[in-house]
Amino acid sequence: MSARSALPVIATATTAALLLAGCTSTESTDSDGSKISLVSSGKLTTCTHLPYEPFQFKEGKKVVGFDVDLVDLVAEELDVEQEIVDTPFDGIQSGEDLNIRKCDVAAAGMTITKVRDENMDFSAPYFEATQALITKKGKPYRSLADLRGRKLAVQEKTTGEVYAKEHGDGVKVVQFEDLALLLTAVKTGQVDAGINDNGVLYDYVKDNPDTDVSAEFDTGETYGIGVRTGNDALRKKIDAVLEKARDDGRYDAIYKKWFGAAPEKTEKS
Structure with a gap:
């Protein structure tokens, strides 16, 4: 990453502070009674960067894809709708979009790396x-x-x-x-x-x-779904939903839908 002058860094920090100040979080009640904070009422907001077919891309006016279907499972479990925000990948992988509450999760066919893991918390790997x-x-x-x-x-x-x-x-x-x-x-x-x-x-x-x-x-x-650092309730819910989907066959069905065949039984992504 190239070095940046002091002025843009200050401007970015100021912008983030203003966005945080004007943002109100809402809560969704999980099936076990725990509270999960969401940036918008009734919605699980996902940051992604289009197109990245078959993980997320536009089909007509609708955004579809492998990642979209997986996050839909989480939204269904929380009894909310998934809302997708198309945003530059830099803001996603740096964790900035999560920190300024632009979205609840980052699902963008994103590899878990040491640097990114310092910028956000990841779900368990879901794809190799x-x-x-x-x-x-x-x-x-x-x-x-x-x-x-x-x-x-x-x-x-x-x-x-x-x-x-x-x-x-x-x-x-x-x-x-x-x-x-x-x-x-x-x-x-x-x-x-x-x-x-x-x-x-x-x-x-x-x-x-x-x-x-x-x-x-x-x-x-391996790919992971990112959440804001410290948002353990949402991260644990994502992990639980993905594990359940693997056990009951929904993960394999979604995988086959987008890749033409179910994953290898040895795959642990």
């Missing part, structure tokens, strides 16, 4: 992922070494960007704000390849046969 390389069909790029001196698209503030910078010696890293712009750059030849999570890249190539996932890198990542 790794980084992968996408190219136009027939291109000879099978590793980062093959891209030395060539352009590699990354999504800003993601683990793919981190991996590319740490392992892509001599690679020209080109940043994009979101996945859609990254994929368009690959497809149109603006860049030679792109790196991102394998789940979204395999989903993309299904409908874009002129592209190919040419390599995977074993990064051993």
Whole structure:
């Protein structure tokens, strides 16, 4: 992350303070009688960054996806509706959106990392992922070494960007704000390849046969749903709902809906 001048930092802190001052939390009563604080009455507000298909994306005017369906299970348990806020990923992964009460949860196909874990509290892992390389069909790029001196698209503030910078010696890293712009750059030849999570890249190539996932890198990542640091009641409720969904088959059904097959029985994400 690049250094920032003192003025923007002060401005950000002031903005956060103003938002906090004007925000009123409400409570939802859990089935066990405990109270869970929510930023809006009758709603479980989710921060995400669109599009990130099949985890969250727009289908017509509605936001759908794997993450959306999982968070819906939590909302149902709390007897509220899920409301989705599309916001830049930087504010999500930094924990800022949670801290200023823009949302209750962050569900954005987000890898649990040490840095992010310092910025928010995560649910238990709910999905396994790794980084992968996408190219136009027939291109000879099978590793980062093959891209030395060539352009590699990354999504800003993601683990793919981190991996590319740490392992892509001599690679020209080109940043994009979101996945859609990254994929368009690959497809149109603006860049030679792109790196991102394998789940979204395999989903993309299904409908874009002129592209190919040419390599995977074993990064051993897992996704988590983020909550504001210290919001243990909501975090524990998410964990309980996801565990119950695994036990009763709903998790497998949602997984199959978005990925075409139920997860491996050994998967513990």
